[in-house]
Amino acid sequence: MNKSEGLSEQAGNETSDLSKARLRAWLQILKVSRKIEGELREKMRTEFDTTLPRFDVLAALYRERDGMRMSELSKSLMVSNGNVTGIVDRLVAEGLIVRMPVENDRRASIVRLTPAGEKDFAERALVHESWVSELFDDLSSSDADALIRILRNISHHNEAPHHD
Amino acid sequence: MNKSEGLSEQAGNETSDLSKARLRAWLQILKVSRKIEGELREKMRTEFDTTLPRFDVLAALYRERDGMRMSELSKSLMVSNGNVTGIVDRLVAEGLIVRMPVENDRRASIVRLTPAGEKDFAERALVHESWVSELFDDLSSSDADALIRILRNISHHNEAPHHD
DNA sequence: TGAAAATATTTCAAACCTAAAATATTTGTG
DNA sequence: CACAAATATTTTAGGTTTGAAATATTTTCA
Numbered sequence: 001m002n003k004s005e006g007l008s009e010q011a012g013n014e015t016s017d018l019s020k021a022r023l024r025a026w027l028q029i030l031k032v033s034r035k036i037e038g039e040l041r042e043k044m045r046t047e048f049d050t051t052l053p054r055f056d057v058l059a060a061l062y063r064e065r066d067g068m069r070m071s072e073l074s075k076s077l078m079v080s081n082g083n084v085t086g087i088v089d090r091l092v093a094e095g096l097i098v099r100m101p102v103e104n105d106r107r108a109s110i111v112r113l114t115p116a117g118e119k120d121f122a123e124r125a126l127v128h129e130s131w132v133s134e135l136f137d138d139l140s141s142s143d144a145d146a147l148i149r150i151l152r153n154i155s156h157h158n159e160a161p162h163h164d
Numbered sequence: 165m166n167k168s169e170g171l172s173e174q175a176g177n178e179t180s181d182l183s184k185a186r187l188r189a190w191l192q193i194l195k196v197s198r199k200i201e202g203e204l205r206e207k208m209r210t211e212f213d214t215t216l217p218r219f220d221v222l223a224a225l226y227r228e229r230d231g232m233r234m235s236e237l238s239k240s241l242m243v244s245n246g247n248v249t250g251i252v253d254r255l256v257a258e259g260l261i262v263r264m265p266v267e268n269d270r271r272a273s274i275v276r277l278t279p280a281g282e283k284d285f286a287e288r289a290l291v292h293e294s295w296v297s298e299l300f301d302d303l304s305s306s307d308a309d310a311l312i313r314i315l316r317n318i319s320h321h322n323e324a325p326h327h328d
Numbered sequence: 329t330g331a332a333a334a335t336a337t338t339t340c341a342a343a344c345c346t347a348a349a350a351t352a353t354t355t356g357t358g
Numbered sequence: 359c360a361c362a363a364a365t366a367t368t369t370t371a372g373g374t375t376t377g378a379a380a381t382a383t384t385t386t387c388a
Contacts, residue, residue: 017305018297024312028311029315031315036190039322045346070338071335071337078195078198078199079375080377082376083374086374107336135318136190144185144186148192151189153302155199246348246370270353270354271354272353
């Protein structure tokens with residue numbers, strides 16, 4: 001409840017300078033995020049004839065080469081379960097991934113790349129990285145490190161508290 | 165084409181350390197952005213019974229108290245024209261904003277807050293700011309400033325080149 | 329064992345979002 | 359003036375996204 005701001009700065013309802021700076025920071029994160037995401041979406045469409053969500057799923061599966069459960073996938077991408085179902089359906093239809101049964105648990109299924117999906121993603125990942133690097137052309141090495149450090153702090157603080 | 169990296173680091177196709185650091189930075193931006201956006205969306209739904217996109221439109225109109233054209237709105241929010249049409253339709257139905265004709269241009273319309281919309285937003289904006297500040301609880305004043313500076317650099321570099 | 333609770337996923341309705349096509353209006357130009 | 363080009367917005371089709379409900383299966387425990 002208390003924001004650990006020392007004194008009674010936050011009493012009543014006037015907002016502190018720190019609170020305003022944090023709001024500005026958030027709006028700026030949102031702005032950059034939308035801009036870059038839009039640019040990447042367009043590249044994906046015009047150059048790869050695919051979409052960002054599909055690419056994100058392939059990327060996650062490329063990191064976990066033995067496959068992931070639907071629930072792991074949705075947690076990793078931070079999107080809802082139902083959302084992943086639709087995207088996976090389309091990628092299966094495209095022959096880039098497959099659904100496999102799980103030993104001893106017929107509720108679950110494991111999704112993993114097909115050889116075609118692996119090949120496709122491997123080729124595209126390098127190009128994708130180069131697009132990102134171009135979009136972040138002005139970002140120096142030290143600023144990149146600072147950015148990563150600060151943002152990691154924020155994500156760690158907002159880590160989902162694990163249920164017991 | 166050249167990434168101003170001095171030497172032939174980027175020749176062939178192996179990716180540079182800088183390129184990888186930028187990619188990590190981007191993925192971290194995306195992660196924080198999704199996490200925070202998810203938290204705010206849930207707050208909007210459970211506490212305000214509204215959605216983030218609606219709130220964003222009200223916020224934009226609150227800054228431009230005399231109203232904005234649909235096209236200004238979509239540019240400001242960085243979403244497509246058609247998208248704004250739908251959200252505005254719903255906010256009009258809720259009585260929070262109105263569409264007004266524009267003098268001497270019957271193609272355009274100006275959207276602005278109703279008194280009810282103004283009141284609603286003003287009350288909620290403070291609470292929204294406090295949510296953001298809590299989500300960024302670990303973000304110090306100096307880190308907030310650094311974050312804003314670095315991100316502004318990125319957005320400026322990716323500013324849409326204005327047509328003449 | 330057998331019912332209740334928990335877990336994994338899909339389905340569903342509604343909203344969001346984009347890109348492209350369609351509509352309506354205004355502007356520019358011969 | 360006529361009419362092509364430009365501009366502002368809406369409509370449309372299809373994909374994405376959520377949260378809740380539904381389905382199927384597994385686990386827990388009385």
